[in-house]
Amino acid sequence: MAEKILEEKNLVIRHSALELIEHWAMAISGLILLLTGIFELPVAKRYYIIVVPGLGWSADFITSLYLHYAAAFVFTAAGIFHLFYHGLRGEKGMIPQKGDLAASITVMKSLIGIGKEPPLHKYLPEQRLAYVGMAVTMLMLIASGLVKTYKNIYAPDMSHMVLLWATWIHNIFFVLFFLAFLAHMAAIALRPNWPMVRGIFTGAVRLDYARHRHSLWVNEIEQVQIVPRTVIDATPLPTADPAPDDEAASPPVAELISEDKIDGKVEQMPEDEKAAQDKE
Amino acid sequence: MKEKKDFNISRRSFLKISAGAAALTGVSLPKTAFARTEEQLSTLIDLSLCNGCADRQKPACVGACKAINKDKIPQVVGNIPEPWPRKTIEDWSKKQDVANRLTPYNFIYVHKAQIEGKTIFVPRRCMHCDNPACATICPFSANSKKKNGAVVIDQDLCFGGAKCKDVCPWEIPQRQSGVGIYLHVLPDFMGNGVMYKCDLCNDRLKEGKLPGCVEACPRQALLIGPRKEIEKIADQRARAMNGYIYGKTENGGTATLYVSPVSFELINKTIDKKPGQPNMKPQIVRRMAATDPLAKAVLAAPALGLAAAGALNWFSRRKELVKKEEKNNG
Numbered sequence: 355m356a357e358k359i360l361e362e363k364n365l366v367i368r369h370s371a372l373e374l375i376e377h378w379a380m381a382i383s384g385l386i387l388l389l390t391g392i393f394e395l396p397v398a399k400r401y402y403i404i405v406v407p408g409l410g411w412s413a414d415f416i417t418s419l420y421l422h423y424a425a426a427f428v429f430t431a432a433g434i435f436h437l438f439y440h441g442l443r444g445e446k447g448m449i450p451q452k453g454d455l456a457a458s459i460t461v462m463k464s465l466i467g468i469g470k471e472p473p474l475h476k477y478l479p480e481q482r483l484a485y486v487g488m489a490v491t492m493l494m495l496i497a498s499g500l501v502k503t504y505k506n507i508y509a510p511d512m513s514h515m516v517l518l519w520a521t522w523i524h525n526i527f528f529v530l531f532f533l534a535f536l537a538h539m540a541a542i543a544l545r546p547n548w549p550m551v552r553g554i555f556t557g558a559v560r561l562d563y564a565r566h567r568h569s570l571w572v573n574e575i576e577q578v579q580i581v582p583r584t585v586i587d588a589t590p591l592p593t594a595d596p597a598p599d600d601e602a603a604s605p606p607v608a609e610l611i612s613e614d615k616i617d618g619k620v621e622q623m624p625e626d627e628k629a630a631q632d633k634e
Numbered sequence: 635m636k637e638k639k640d641f642n643i644s645r646r647s648f649l650k651i652s653a654g655a656a657a658l659t660g661v662s663l664p665k666t667a668f669a670r671t672e673e674q675l676s677t678l679i680d681l682s683l684c685n686g687c688a689d690r691q692k693p694a695c696v697g698a699c700k701a702i703n704k705d706k707i708p709q710v711v712g713n714i715p716e717p718w719p720r721k722t723i724e725d726w727s728k729k730q731d732v733a734n735r736l737t738p739y740n741f742i743y744v745h746k747a748q749i750e751g752k753t754i755f756v757p758r759r760c761m762h763c764d765n766p767a768c769a770t771i772c773p774f775s776a777n778s779k780k781k782n783g784a785v786v787i788d789q790d791l792c793f794g795g796a797k798c799k800d801v802c803p804w805e806i807p808q809r810q811s812g813v814g815i816y817l818h819v820l821p822d823f824m825g826n827g828v829m830y831k832c833d834l835c836n837d838r839l840k841e842g843k844l845p846g847c848v849e850a851c852p853r854q855a856l857l858i859g860p861r862k863e864i865e866k867i868a869d870q871r872a873r874a875m876n877g878y879i880y881g882k883t884e885n886g887g888t889a890t891l892y893v894s895p896v897s898f899e900l901i902n903k904t905i906d907k908k909p910g911q912p913n914m915k916p917q918i919v920r921r922m923a924a925t926d927p928l929a930k931a932v933l934a935a936p937a938l939g940l941a942a943a944g945a946l947n948w949f950s951r952r953k954e955l956v957k958k959e960e961k962n963n964g
């Protein structure tokens with residue numbers, strides 16, 4: 355488990371290096387796919403995209419196809435890897451939970467100043483919903499794209515029915531992918547989400563932010579990390595099976611994250627770290 | 635009467651062609667015509683036989699094609715929407731009679747080459763390529779290749795973006811603005827009409843009929859038949875006249891084979907090349923072929939992703955196990 359609290363640095367490790375690589379492989383290849391996908395439509399000449407310096411190639415469908423294939427290779431491999439690797443490991447952090455729809459509305463309302471944001475997990479409920487939407491969109495694009503690719507090499511005379519399905523699924527999910535990308539960018543633009551942006555670049559987010567907003571998540575990590583700390587404190591370890599003990603311990607920990615406690619923590623932050631944080 | 639005779643000639647030679655061809659291949663001719671939709675077909679165009687129908691007002695092949703397709707294009711709208719921002723409109727509806735080039739209303743014309751005092755007549759139309767980029771990368775799959783080899787644009791699905799024309803090495807498909815589905819979507823911003831070209835008379839083939847041009851040619855310069863046999867005949871005729879073949883390798887191979895006593899190098903050099911009157915460059919390459927290796931990598935990508943996921947999962951499980959053991963031991 356990569357997740358870890360670095361108390362002295364005021365950071366929580368949110369994503370492993372592998373997850374960062376997955377995200378950026380799919381993000382960059384996805385962007386290239388989006389752009390070259392648009393260039394596979396006869397738009398570059400009509401909309402004078404070819405006159406833009408550096409985009410002279412945009413009207414050449416074969417050049418765009420090279421790029422589209424190259425990006426599709428990365429996108430497909432990374433997407434399938436992601437699905438199976440995290441699936442095999444049984445990671446469910448991004449799978450929507452019951453009540454996510456209602457919770458995401460509450461969160462969104464709180465973003466525009468109506469009501470209070472509930473304590474959150476590692477991912478926001480809308481992140482989990484968006485994740486599934488994005489995953490389905492990507493899978494549809496990959497599946498239909500593979501049919502189209504197969505046709506290009508081996509079967510230009512494949513059943514027109516199958517081809518029309520693949521083509522229109524590809525086209526419709528291309529539009530959805532574009533919209534999903536715009537929504538993703540819009541989510542980043544929202545101020546309360548800014549601290550998470552750092553996470554997808556460096557893998558870590560600020561601990562005080564996480565305590566404040568993702569309290570349920572920090573809580574979980576602390577339950578795992580709390581034991582070593584007790585050891586350091588030389589407190590005798592409970593001899594009994596630790597599981598029930600942990601369970602018994604959780605309610606107080608949950609209490610720990612009530613608003614004023616967090617504020618208290620922030621105030622106790624060492625001066626230099628606070629300065630570093632302000633700079634961000 | 636003459637019309638009738640022509641018809642009989644081609645009917646007799648239906649798809650298995652001339653007596654010479656039958657003798658050559660030794661295959662017995664099918665007595666009844668049947669729908670040619672599954673079997674791969676090829677056309678042979680013998681330039682040693684075509685005389686451009688010098689004795690007629692209009693070449694018979696061109697006339698037949700025009701007659702068959704005269705009602706194909708629906709009524710063009712009164713004021714064709716002006717595309718934005720590039721204002722290209724292509725309207726041939728008032729020049730439907732043009733017969734000396736490809737237009738949306740003319741799918742075949744006879745290209746003339748003056749070579750050493752002699753005129754070579756080259757009937758030109760879509761080559762029905764084996765792996766036609768015009769069809770495979772049509773964004774709406776409006777253009778598609780059929781099992782029998784015909785490359786057909788479905789005019790109800792085409793937006794007239796002319797991508798097919800751009801990727802065709804001969805720029806065969808021709809646009810008529812002001813018709814088609816784009817009028818009902820976003821005519822100012824998307825699409826610009828419908829692309830038209832020869833469809834090998836696929837509907838006629840389905841009915842067991844010959845393509846109009848093949849049927850009409852009084853000199854049997856045009857023949858259609860099973861691909862293998864047409865290839866054999868083309869080779870045989872080329873050898874006999876010490877001549878040349880065009881269309882076998884061009885653009886990755888096509889379902890149209892020209893046989894000529896004069897080299898296509900020379901023909902290409904001498905013909906006028908203008909819009910709607912394409913080149914005849916020998917060995918013209920299929921550019922998309924170069925993208926095939928990358929495309930194959932894409933097809934392998936899911937397996938790669940899966941294998942990597944399995945392998946990495948196995949490694950990390952082992953690492954966790956080893957760690958646990960060490961902990962237990964220590």
Ligand code: SF4
Nearest residue numbers: 684686687693695851
């Ligand atoms: S192919 Fe036949 S019909 Fe066409 S111009 Fe030549 S001789 Fe005439």
Ligand code: SF4
Nearest residue numbers: 760761763766768802
């Ligand atoms: S000749 Fe051009 S339009 Fe005809 S099938 Fe080949 S690429 Fe397509």
Ligand code: SF4
Nearest residue numbers: 699832835845846847
């Ligand atoms: S095959 Fe049919 S559509 Fe094509 S040129 Fe001949 S008559 Fe015209």
